Amino acid sequence: MNGYPLRIPAIKAIWTGSRVTMQNSIAAAERSDNDLAKDAAGGRVSAFRVLVERYQKRAYLYARSMVHNSDDAYDLSQEAFVRVYRHLKKFDPAYPFRVWLFHILSNLCKNHLRQRKTRDAVVIGAGEQEIEAVSPTDNPDIVFHKSETQAQVWEAIGQLPDKFREIIILSHFQDMPYDQIAKVLDIPRGSVMSRLYYARLKLREILEKKGVSL
Amino acid sequence: MKCDDIRILLSALVDNELDGEQKKAVSDHLVGCDGCREEYAKMRNLKEVTDDMKYFDLPDRLMAGYWNGIYNRIERSAGWIFLSIGAILLLAFGAWELLNQFFLDSRPPLILKLGVGVLLIGVIILTVSVLRERLFARAHDRYEEIEI
Numbered sequence: 001m002n003g004y005p006l007r008i009p010a011i012k013a014i015w016t017g018s019r020v021t022m023q024n025s026i027a028a029a030e031r032s033d034n035d036l037a038k039d040a041a042g043g044r045v046s047a048f049r050v051l052v053e054r055y056q057k058r059a060y061l062y063a064r065s066m067v068h069n070s071d072d073a074y075d076l077s078q079e080a081f082v083r084v085y086r087h088l089k090k091f092d093p094a095y096p097f098r099v100w101l102f103h104i105l106s107n108l109c110k111n112h113l114r115q116r117k118t119r120d121a122v123v124i125g126a127g128e129q130e131i132e133a134v135s136p137t138d139n140p141d142i143v144f145h146k147s148e149t150q151a152q153v154w155e156a157i158g159q160l161p162d163k164f165r166e167i168i169i170l171s172h173f174q175d176m177p178y179d180q181i182a183k184v185l186d187i188p189r190g191s192v193m194s195r196l197y198y199a200r201l202k203l204r205e206i207l208e209k210k211g212v213s214l
Numbered sequence: 215m216k217c218d219d220i221r222i223l224l225s226a227l228v229d230n231e232l233d234g235e236q237k238k239a240v241s242d243h244l245v246g247c248d249g250c251r252e253e254y255a256k257m258r259n260l261k262e263v264t265d266d267m268k269y270f271d272l273p274d275r276l277m278a279g280y281w282n283g284i285y286n287r288i289e290r291s292a293g294w295i296f297l298s299i300g301a302i303l304l305l306a307f308g309a310w311e312l313l314n315q316f317f318l319d320s321r322p323p324l325i326l327k328l329g330v331g332v333l334l335i336g337v338i339i340l341t342v343s344v345l346r347e348r349l350f351a352r353a354h355d356r357y358e359e360i361e362i
Contacts, residue, residue, distance in 0.1 A: 027223065173269060
């Protein structure tokens with residue numbers, strides 16, 4: 001259950017003993033993402049595990065920032081890794097591994113949000129008990145803020161439309177440069193520039209309504 | 215350039231994402247435009263506030279079962295593939311043997327052949343029904359349309 005490899009070369013590693021496997025793990029932890037992805041594509045699940053452990057928190061936090069629900073974020077981020085594993089042969093080493101991971105995760109989150117909106121609309125339309133909109137402030141515990149202003153900024157980010165929120169999260173909280181954001185969202189670099197500008201404008205507008213001026 | 219165009223570049227300027235030519239165009243514009251200078255100051259303030267905000271370092275216990283969850287999903291999908299291939303091979307072999315050794319054999323009584331035949335038709339109908347349901351569920355998989 002501890003990530004024993006599925007394929008034959010790795011099964012051999014089990015027979016060679018845990019000491020060798022431990023050494024491999026240490027060596028793997030020091031390797032680049034792309035090298036690990038290449039090894040994983042060749043059947044080394046232990047290499048894929050290192051990649052997962054390297055990005056699991058960031059993936060979970062991104063999903064949680066987008067869907068505002070811990071269980072859904074856990075499930076979506078795990079599903080993104082499973083998708084990555086199944087399609088490792090398609091990995092393009094010209095771009096960082098995390099860009100590909102976040103591209104898949106971003107699409108999963110958008111799909112989830114779309115389905116949730118449709119589901120909520122159907123339930124409300126059917127005259128059943130109205131579902132309370134997910135509060136953007138359901139997330140206060142995942143971001144460290146030193147001041148009341150920062151707390152309000154985080155709350156305002158939660159109130160942004162999905163496409164603005166995702167670009168703000170990628171830029172400000174995942175520290176991605178524009179080229180990488182463009183690949184994650186599958187839009188031109190120029191669109192990243194303009195979308196981020198309008199996202200910031202909207203964010204300021206929400207903050208001004210709260211009486212916060214920057 | 216107009217102020218609207220410059221303002222989009224201002225946002226990129228605070229992220230240090232402009233090339234030399236764009237930076238010069240923005241700098242030249244800012245010298246003579248109070249409105250854009252004010253906008254630039256606001257963008258920088260917002261950036262400074264958010265730069266200080268970082269995700270909490272999640273406790274390791276939260277991610278304790280994370281890898282196992284992923285591994286189980288990968289392992290199960292591989293298991294289903296092998297199971298399906300094995301089942302198809304066995305069923306094909308069984309059907310062939312049943313046809314040759316039982317239905318085409320003149321020794322078993324007709325009533326027995328009829329009973330086994332009807333039973334098999336029932337099993338086939340149920341199998342097709344379950345498979346159709348599974349395929350229908352797959353066609354409506356909530357993650358199915360995700361681009362890789």
